[in-house]
Amino acid sequence: xxxxxxxxxxxxxxxxxxxxxxxxxxxxxxxxxxxxxxxxxxxxxxxxxxxxxxxxxxxxxxxxxxxxxxxxxxxxxxxxxxxxxxxxxxxxxxxxxxxxxxxxxxxxxxxxxxxxxxxxxxxxxxxxxxxxxxxxxxxxxxxxxx
Numbered sequence: 001x002x003x004x005x006x007x008x009x010x011x012x013x014x015x016x017x018x019x020x021x022x023x024x025x026x027x028x029x030x031x032x033x034x035x036x037x038x039x040x041x042x043x044x045x046x047x048x049x050x051x052x053x054x055x056x057x058x059x060x061x062x063x064x065x066x067x068x069x070x071x072x073x074x075x076x077x078x079x080x081x082x083x084x085x086x087x088x089x090x091x092x093x094x095x096x097x098x099x100x101x102x103x104x105x106x107x108x109x110x111x112x113x114x115x116x117x118x119x120x121x122x123x124x125x126x127x128x129x130x131x132x133x134x135x136x137x138x139x140x141x142x143x144x145x146x
Contacts, residue, residue, distance in 0.1 A: 027131050029080060030138045032120020034109035039119060042110025045103050049092045058114050068114055076136035081129035084108050101126040 027033065047056065053064045060066035075083050088104045090096050099107070109124050124132075 026133060026139075028133050028135045028139050029112055029117050030135060031132075032118050033080070033122070033132050034112055034119055034124040035121065036113070036119045038106050038109040038123045039113035040110075042106035042108070042113075045099070045107050046110050049099060049103075050107065053093060058111075067111055071111075072115055072136040075134045078134045079130050080108065080124075080132040080134055083111075083134065084126060084129050105129075 046054075046058075050067075054060050054067050055064075058067040058071075065071070084104060087107060088097065088099070088101065092098065105124050105126050108129075109119075113119060
């Protein structure tokens with residue numbers, strides 16, 4: 001009898017947990033996870049701290065990687081916190097970790113904008129970056145056949 005009571009209580013709890021997990025939407029960089037104003041602030045910070053190495057047009061050099069084009073597939077399959085952590089701890093090269101979380105988040109927003117990722121109405125914040133998936137192509141977009 002005791003097992004039946006436990007089972008009777010467990011089934012609704014498991015059903016509720018499964019429904020909650022299914023209801024949570026997967027967030028992608030393509031869902032407008034930063035604002036245009038934030039990307040503009042990031043552009044200013046990029047010019048001050050990153051442009052001298054990566055170039056004003058983000059194209060990089062022979063030794064410094066570009067931040068547009070092949071940049072996108074490199075981060076694909078991760079979440080946005082991975083890029084943010086790299087920027088926060090390894091950049092700028094001559095003074096790693098010198099910029100704070102807000103500045104680094106703004107720079108990440110600028111990088112997204114520069115790679116034609118659409119903006120939205122909510123600013124990107126460091127606390128939410130783990131939930132944002134870095135998809136190199138828009139989810140659900142059909143690939144052209146060759």
